[in-house]
Amino acid sequence: MKKLLVAVMLVAFAAAPTFAADVYTYTGKGTVTFDHKTHADSLGCDACHEGEPAKIEVDKKGAHGATCKTCHKDQKAGPTKCNDCHVK
């Protein structure tokens, strides 16, 4: 029982300061690659998450707006053209 607890704690510690996925891919149209870690390192969590970071729903409407593209436009950095996000 003790051994199991230690194993569980190690896993929890390993995952604690970061997040579940460094990179997300979406395959609705071609493949969109979202490098969560690179974005987080350069922008900070608060750029996208309010309060305690948690799951954000990524759908077409959001991605083409506030969740992704609006920031690329505003910052004049990051892809804004269809095929720069949707790679075949």
Ligand code: HEC
């Ligand atoms: C900033 C990156 C980005 C740009 C630029 C972008 N998209 Fe998207 N798009 C996404 C993401 C992320 C999704 C949601 C995930 C998914 O459905 O694959 C999405 C979803 C979609 C979908 C729905 C796919 C499905 O599930 O059926 C279509 C169609 C689409 N985009 C077309 C376009 C077109 C056309 C353009 C250019 C006018 C464009 N996108 C520009 C990121 C982008």
Ligand code: HEC
């Ligand atoms: C550029 C925007 C952006 C930044 C910056 C960002 N995130 Fe996220 N994060 C997202 C999006 C979008 C999702 C949801 C992706 C999905 O599920 O398709 C997400 C999901 C998450 C989740 C829930 C799922 C998981 O991976 O565990 C956590 C926790 C999380 N982020 C933590 C963080 C932390 C901590 C930071 C800062 C170190 C951070 N995020 C920075 C956009 C961002």
Ligand code: HEC
């Ligand atoms: C708060 C601002 C912000 C948000 C939100 C954001 N991005 Fe970005 N993204 C950037 C910036 C800034 C860059 C440019 C980084 C660079 O060139 O160093 C970038 C670059 C990218 C790149 C190009 C990466 C490369 O290797 O050149 C892709 C693809 C991308 N973003 C996809 C997404 C997707 C998909 C989402 C939504 C799930 C998203 N981004 C949300 C700011 C943002």
